[in-house]
Amino acid sequence: MPITKKNPKVHPSGDKRFRMLEATMKRYQYASDALIEVLHQAQELFGYLEEDLLLYIAHSLKLPPSRVYGVATFYHFFSLKQKGAHTCVVCMGTACYVKGAANLLTTLEQQHHIKAGETSPDGQLSLVTARCLGACGIAPAVVVDGNVEGHQTSESVISRVKECLDHGY
């Protein structure tokens, strides 16, 4: 249910996560320049930024929805679509690139029949690319569900992702 001017602040769905988001905004005194911090928190709570959520934030921070949407779409970190249950990030930074990151990506794309930036139809796996994770010393690097794995080969990354899909870690 979309937020309208008539039902501000407390979200009608009764979803507890909104209360936590509300606390964050309060901490920043609903200042409009805290928008990025609030979006970070919202994405952490909800996993991605739904339109309804963006409107809610716009309303709370007294910003035009266009501004909130503009910021949310400008930064790569924010996702407006639901992600898969698991994510695999392949670093395409320079160090990883010269160590064959493109191969890792192609292998994963072929194995799971999805392209970078897509989520598998069953909603299990999202394949993402990144611009340097700061783990160049152990290039090529990937991140599987938040864990950075270095010195990857096509075989090791396939089995690592499989492990994650099969066992959830």
Add this chain to the structure above:
Amino acid sequence: MDIEELNAIAQRENQKQQKTCIRCCTVGGCLSANGLAVKEHLEEAVTAAGLGGKVSVAGVGCMGLCSQGPLVRVDPEGTLYDRVTTDNASEIVASLSNNVSAMDELSLKTYPASQYQPHNHPFFTRQLKIVLENSGKIDPENIEEYIGADGYQGLYKVLREMTPESVVETITRSGLRGRGGAGYPTGLKWATVAKVGETPRSVPQKFVICNADEGDPGAFMDRSVLESDPHRVIEGMAIAAYAVGANQGYIYVRGEYPLAINHLQTAIRQAKRLGLLGSQIFESPFDFKIDLRIGAGAFVCGEETALMASIEGKRGIPRPRPPYPAESGLWGCPTLINNVETFANVPTIIRKGADWFSNIGTETSKGTKVFSLAGKVCNTGLIEVPMGTTLQQIVEEMGGGVPDGGKAKAVQTGGPSGGCIPAAAFDTPVDYESLTKLGSIMGSGGAIVMDESTNMVDVARFFMEFCMDESCGKCVPCRAGTVQLYQLLTKIREGKADLTDLEKLEELCHMVKYTSLCGLGQSAPNPVFSTLRYFRDEYLGLIST
């Protein structure tokens, strides 16, 4: 907090240092290689060997040799162990207990120390550590260990013994230049911000910002400094704030660096608790507060005006300069913005003096530079060398050359704004001017080694794709130009281009360079220029005639 308390903490810490300590890297690459589990196993092994009272185990920051992690060093001897596994932990402790308690007659095969010993391997011996002096030595989550390493002495000195003018003067005399890329003289920047509002009646609000966005792919120096020694950056910022008359600071750190964010939060909290941040620091009239701002994944936000827009909660879009941030920055107020490594140099310069610092390095570039050595090279990791060290020494001696007997072809520095330096020019001493002359830039310090298997047109295309994706879209030359350049490079790469395409490529490069609004567009053609300059053959080889 006063100086007696500070010294008391330092003394207590230094007494602790006398004991045998097993230090285990628990940040960066070593963390990914299971460093935390290794540390836990070491702790268990120490307890099991009954050495609890004699030997301590500590988690520390980056020791530099990231590719060989997890790294463990036994101090005070300084023996280094690489690629330690949880199984090896007890062997390291066993080899130690032979020394610690002579009566122990363990028949255990002792675990072999690393071939890279800090006292004899060029990877370590060629280094001179200022910014990284505490990295890998102290626990980054413990402010007392930083204080034990002379931490916050510089801040005390400026607040109680120096005027803001003399601080600026010291930094100017040291010859320190910005480590964020362009190499602007730091003292001059500080002086400009300090001067604003000197005459009018009301002193304006000023800000100090630390640029920890580190967007260059292949660079991880700032990450490592923040993870390994966050207090150094905080102290540097506080000294800068005193010098320019600011009382609020921001650290803008990449969202991709969760551990750096975590360590910074801890460090700020601890500094506040000890009264090293907050009001009336060291019982002086100086107040200073630092807040963190987390980036959200946009390369252009490393550019200073875009970064400030981002702190204000807006899209990270640059604006034309002037006005420079020094006059009109964050929320229109005078703002000092420096890179992480720039700030990290400051406490040591204050403690050891401008002359000490300016004795290191070359005529125009003083001090040291941290490089992240990566790519096709044996020893990848972080190194800090005096300015003027040659690429040959960095790549071949410290880096150990290309693995499997390969040959280095080029080193890429400066990320997407930089260029590729061919092996023939490896004897050039590295400083700001010499790299610019070679058609690259110092940049933030990423140094990526490429070997014979790397195709240079691919490299140019790779960086152009990066700039195309990261262009904020505000100005046409950058938004549309990078797309055209990318398509031209693709056409060349696929062998479908002819000589007129090559001409078009060069012409368009010049256009984008001279007409773009910000540094991103202005420098986007650099990788193309430098590969054309040194590796034109590879382009010509792909051209159909």
